[in-house]
Amino acid sequence: MGEIFCPMCGKSNPAESEVCQFCQARLVPLVFSPAESEPPEAIPEEMPSSIDAAPTGESDWLLGLRSDEPIPSEESLADVEAGGLEDGNLPSDETHISADDVPDWLARLPGESPQEAEAEPLSDWLKEETGETEQPPSKPVEVSDWLSHPLPDEGQVESSESESELAPGEFPSWLEAIRPVKDEPQTVSARGTPERIESAGPLAGLSGVLPAEPDHVRPRKSPTYPLELRVSANQRIHADLLQGLIESEGRAQPLPQRRGISSQHVLRWTIACVLWGALLWSVITGKQEAPLPAYTEETAEVNRLISQLPGEARVLLAFDYEPGLSAEMDAAATAVVDHLMLRGAYLTLVSTSPTGPILAERFIMKTQSSHHYTSGVNYVNLGYIPGGAMGLLSFVENPQRTLPYTLDTVAAWESEAHAGLPALQGVQHLNDFELLMVIVDDPDLARAWVEQVQPQLNEPDTLTSLVMVTSAQVEPVMRPYFEANPRQVHGFVFGLRGGAAYAQLTGRGELPRVYWGPYGFGLVVAALLILIGGLVLSSVSLLARPPQVKGEANQ
Amino acid sequence: MKATFYVAIAMAIGLIVLLGYFLHLDLLANLRVVLLEWAVILSAVALLVGTANLFYVHWRKFTTTQPNGFYSAVLIISFVITLGVVGWFGPTHAYSMWIFNNIQVPIEGSLMALLTVLLAFAGVGLFRRKPNLMSIIFIGTAVLILFATGPLFGINLPGISELRAWIAQVPAVAGARGILLGVALGTIATGLRVLMGADRPYGG
Numbered sequence: 001m002g003e004i005f006c007p008m009c010g011k012s013n014p015a016e017s018e019v020c021q022f023c024q025a026r027l028v029p030l031v032f033s034p035a036e037s038e039p040p041e042a043i044p045e046e047m048p049s050s051i052d053a054a055p056t057g058e059s060d061w062l063l064g065l066r067s068d069e070p071i072p073s074e075e076s077l078a079d080v081e082a083g084g085l086e087d088g089n090l091p092s093d094e095t096h097i098s099a100d101d102v103p104d105w106l107a108r109l110p111g112e113s114p115q116e117a118e119a120e121p122l123s124d125w126l127k128e129e130t131g132e133t134e135q136p137p138s139k140p141v142e143v144s145d146w147l148s149h150p151l152p153d154e155g156q157v158e159s160s161e162s163e164s165e166l167a168p169g170e171f172p173s174w175l176e177a178i179r180p181v182k183d184e185p186q187t188v189s190a191r192g193t194p195e196r197i198e199s200a201g202p203l204a205g206l207s208g209v210l211p212a213e214p215d216h217v218r219p220r221k222s223p224t225y226p227l228e229l230r231v232s233a234n235q236r237i238h239a240d241l242l243q244g245l246i247e248s249e250g251r252a253q254p255l256p257q258r259r260g261i262s263s264q265h266v267l268r269w270t271i272a273c274v275l276w277g278a279l280l281w282s283v284i285t286g287k288q289e290a291p292l293p294a295y296t297e298e299t300a301e302v303n304r305l306i307s308q309l310p311g312e313a314r315v316l317l318a319f320d321y322e323p324g325l326s327a328e329m330d331a332a333a334t335a336v337v338d339h340l341m342l343r344g345a346y347l348t349l350v351s352t353s354p355t356g357p358i359l360a361e362r363f364i365m366k367t368q369s370s371h372h373y374t375s376g377v378n379y380v381n382l383g384y385i386p387g388g389a390m391g392l393l394s395f396v397e398n399p400q401r402t403l404p405y406t407l408d409t410v411a412a413w414e415s416e417a418h419a420g421l422p423a424l425q426g427v428q429h430l431n432d433f434e435l436l437m438v439i440v441d442d443p444d445l446a447r448a449w450v451e452q453v454q455p456q457l458n459e460p461d462t463l464t465s466l467v468m469v470t471s472a473q474v475e476p477v478m479r480p481y482f483e484a485n486p487r488q489v490h491g492f493v494f495g496l497r498g499g500a501a502y503a504q505l506t507g508r509g510e511l512p513r514v515y516w517g518p519y520g521f522g523l524v525v526a527a528l529l530i531l532i533g534g535l536v537l538s539s540v541s542l543l544a545r546p547p548q549v550k551g552e553a554n555q
Numbered sequence: 556m557k558a559t560f561y562v563a564i565a566m567a568i569g570l571i572v573l574l575g576y577f578l579h580l581d582l583l584a585n586l587r588v589v590l591l592e593w594a595v596i597l598s599a600v601a602l603l604v605g606t607a608n609l610f611y612v613h614w615r616k617f618t619t620t621q622p623n624g625f626y627s628a629v630l631i632i633s634f635v636i637t638l639g640v641v642g643w644f645g646p647t648h649a650y651s652m653w654i655f656n657n658i659q660v661p662i663e664g665s666l667m668a669l670l671t672v673l674l675a676f677a678g679v680g681l682f683r684r685k686p687n688l689m690s691i692i693f694i695g696t697a698v699l700i701l702f703a704t705g706p707l708f709g710i711n712l713p714g715i716s717e718l719r720a721w722i723a724q725v726p727a728v729a730g731a732r733g734i735l736l737g738v739a740l741g742t743i744a745t746g747l748r749v750l751m752g753a754d755r756p757y758g759g
Contacts, residue, residue: 267679326663327664365652394591398588475723517706519705530698533678537680538682
């Protein structure tokens with residue numbers, strides 16, 4: 001079954017469809033068809049009566065314009081005017097329509113037959129048409145001029161066809177212009193291409209007219225292009241190279257063959273062995289005991305603040321470092337926390353790191369076991385504060401709601417229903433702590449603590465101090481806060497050096513004393529390695545370069 | 556429409572929290588506390604989701620027998636054991652502390668020790684790779700700080716402690732102050748851009 005595609009919406013329609021089922025666009029070009037034309041309702045007066053007579057040489061298209069129906073004669077028209085419909089009769093025999101020709105809709109109309117007309121009264125509108133209504137006599141009907149002009153009857157028309165001596169009618173200018181040019185040669189456009197001559201419709205015969213439906217919207221089979229590209233040899237080489245590159249992306253490249261022992265391997269192992277050897281020798285022999293460093297101003301300030309704490313002071317202790325740096329941080333904080341415990345301070349432990357709470361427990365058990373601090377009595381571990389700086393701010397704003405329970409899921413804070421743990425009795429806000437101490441290894445975390453906590457401590461009548469125990473890398477970041485006026489950090493201890501200095505101050509703290517000697521020995525060995533190794537390697541490298549490279553380097 | 560809704564929420568919440576700093580009104584303070592609590596809860600949930608996603612990724616890698624799936628199996632086994640022990644006995648129980656003290660702390664400490672060796676190796680190779688003035692200054696400063704930080708076998712070199720203190724308190728602090736000022740200005744600019752809807756880190 002054939003199908004045709006709509007030029008407008010592109011959808012498929014049956015081949016016999018004239019309009020698209022979807023968008024109602026016309027599928028078949030509109031061509032004038034004599035069979036579909038209706039009889040002319042009127043003939044202009046100027047039209048010669050012999051128009052039906054085809055003159056010699058008249059083409060078919062013009063004949064098609066003629067009505068197939070016979071033109072009513074003057075008498076029949078007069079009968080119509082005289083109310084021929086009053087009787088229900090049709091005007092004449094020539095215009096009589098047989099019962100077979102009557103369409104259904106017309107057959108159903110009342111009054112079609114005389115019997116039915118008698119049986120059923122005429123409707124009002126029909127009475128008006130037929131003049132049965134009792135209306136005042138209307139004015140005489142004025143017949144137009146063209147209608148009053150006598151028309152030839154059928155016999156006359158037939159006779160006129162046979163009269164060859166009749167002169168052909170004169171066509172008006174507009175009709176003359178659209179006469180077919182069947183016999184005329186094909187015109188040529190200005191571009192030299194033959195112009196299209198319309199073959200159908202009212203514009204049939206005209207050349208150079210714009211088509212009703214442009215060619216580009218007419219459905220046609222898409223052209224077929226050859227699949228094989230024409231490439232040159234050079235292009236082929238480039239394409240193969242690109243293809244190889246793309247394919248190699250997904251392929252695992254074999255690792256280059258390792259040489260047995262390279263100079264880099266030797267150097268790396270040498271450095272590692274020297275460092276390990278130095279530290280092991282120092283730890284095993286214990287001969288690297290060195291005097292503890294002198295304390296500095298910021299360390300002394302921490303010592304002073306702790307020494308001034310009242311008995312059973314409430315201290316908030318934050319453990320914000322990672323397990324990887326626990327050796328340094330434990331050594332730095334041991335002497336300071338030991339001092340706090342000596343003062344009998346109640347400790348509240350928090351952390352903004354997920355591993356911080358366990359590190360805090362480990363620190364208490366490992367380094368401060370001599371104080372016999374008990375969880376829930378002497379100290380309370382409130383656990384992890386999620387949310388980073390936001391969580392820290394929330395804790396500063398409302399510590400009871402941010403961390404309501406201990407690490408052992410015990411209600412920590414004092415309330416009406418609960419007395420609260422001893423470490424938190426009398427504590428409602430952050431300002432109720434006598435001291436805030438943050439043990440931190442990261443500069444950003446240290447900055448977050450200072451920036452979030454310090455505004456709370458600036459309120460009047462606040463005696464809470466903020467001190468820090470940091471790794472050595474945080475020292476440059478903390479010092480501006482310490483040197484500010486007023487101080488935003490009231491004191492800090494940095495690294496193993498600071499912890500050892502604090503141990504020097506208090507005379508306690510075993511861990512920094514143990515670490516201090518091997519630590520210094522390892523630092524010196526590392527410095528010598530870098531210095532001597534760098535000088536030797538750079539000298540060897542300079543000597544091993546060819547003279548040409550040396551000249552380029554100088555340039 | 557959605558984007559406008561997101562921007563409106565972000566701006567409103569940001570303004571409420573910001574105004575809470577400056578205006579001491581009970582309404583603003585209460586709203587601020589509630590919003591911060593929501594943020595804390597969401598952060599905690601995000602941590603749980605991240606942990607579950609980690610487990611799922613490695614589980615899929617293990618079950619589909621991808622390369623290095625053995626390491627995923629090790630992670631899954633460690634994850635399940637740790638979760639079981641800590642969840643059953645509690646985070647401060649002796650078993651939980653044993654896992655932490657004898658597995659996690661040594662592993663992370665070993666990584667830091669490796670970093671020490673690699674830094675020393677990089678310092679040795681720096682002169683050979685880039686023998687220029689900046690390398691000399693860099694290595695010279697590092698060596699000086701290393702010498703002056705430790706006890707140096709009990710030898711007290713005159714002036715070295717003062718030089719170390721000057722480096723740590725003047726050039727280093729100057730750089731740190733510059734960084735802090737830059738961070739502060741950047742934070743203000745970023746906050747204003749988020750408040751005005753120019754930056755939309757929340758999407759939309």
